Amino acid sequence: MLTLPQTAEYALKAVAYIAAAEAEGRPARVPEIAEALDVPRNYLSKTLHQLARAGVLLSTRGPQGGFRLAHAPDRVHLNTIVAPFLPSGGPVCILGRTACSDVRPCAAHHRWKPVRDQMNAFFAKTTVADLLASPGGVGPRSPSATAAALK
Amino acid sequence: MLTLPQTAEYALKAVAYIAAAEAEGRPARVPEIAEALDVPRNYLSKTLHQLARAGVLLSTRGPQGGFRLAHAPDRVHLNTIVAPFLPSGGPVCILGRTACSDVRPCAAHHRWKPVRDQMNAFFAKTTVADLLASPGGVGPRSPSATAAALK
DNA sequence: GGAGTTTATCATATATGCATGACGAATGAA
């Protein structure tokens, strides 16, 4: 039902790809990532730059440059990756109430809350390392398989 | 993290309000709903019209007219209310893959799937009657409390 | 220091969500 903004999807896939490249000891360059994941090249460049400013990635220009993770894969949680591309303040109540809480619940509160909590836990606890390690994950395997599991 | 489009929130709140009015044996009019829920009036009119075309509401013009539910509150599920305002096809994979499945999982599949399933169940199983009956629900109680629980 | 590589930024375009205001059409009641 609810979906991430397209840009946040790009961010997740690109970070996973960059982590896989880093596992091979090399930075990932924008044209390579863009082609592998089938994402618009210049737009991806801008998106990755936002992640760099957010402290998720490190960028270096020039030959042998590209993007790397700013922290170890098991320290990078998905919520820090998608946060720059979600409406700030974040949604809490399914009916959009700002004052919705256990003591002042909206009409859907007690049914929506467990769903919302599980979703928050997913983004707060899942790390880039989890994406690399899981079945269907991006590594360790060949570059083509890496792209296939993300594209 | 993920939020409904604003228009879908309007739709949920308005349908709950209309159901509460119907419990009092009267249709709800757009100006009344708009003021009670603090939603733009003309925009709400358009939104409710979409719900009427979707078969969720019935509309009647002229004096004593307004909007009513097309079906009993316990037959109207939340997914039918929000569906007209969500991107069609619907999101399935958190990485946006069209071919993501148990047999061809994306890198996040086995962690995201239970979250997604619980979310789908929420929209598929929760009814308007549930909104009316729950603690913090909109009825039976005074009109002002109805508005407060939705606004 | 020059050439080539790679990210950073700028200007611009398109589509969509959200919203406003004006007007049109149908209905029911006096």
Added chain:
DNA sequence: TTCATTCGTCATGCATATATGATAAACTCC
């Protein structure tokens, strides 16, 4: 039949997400 009421539709505007292409800036290596 007239009038008030109420929803239906249209034109328009604004902000933002999603891009595209050109150019600038930084960096490495020779």
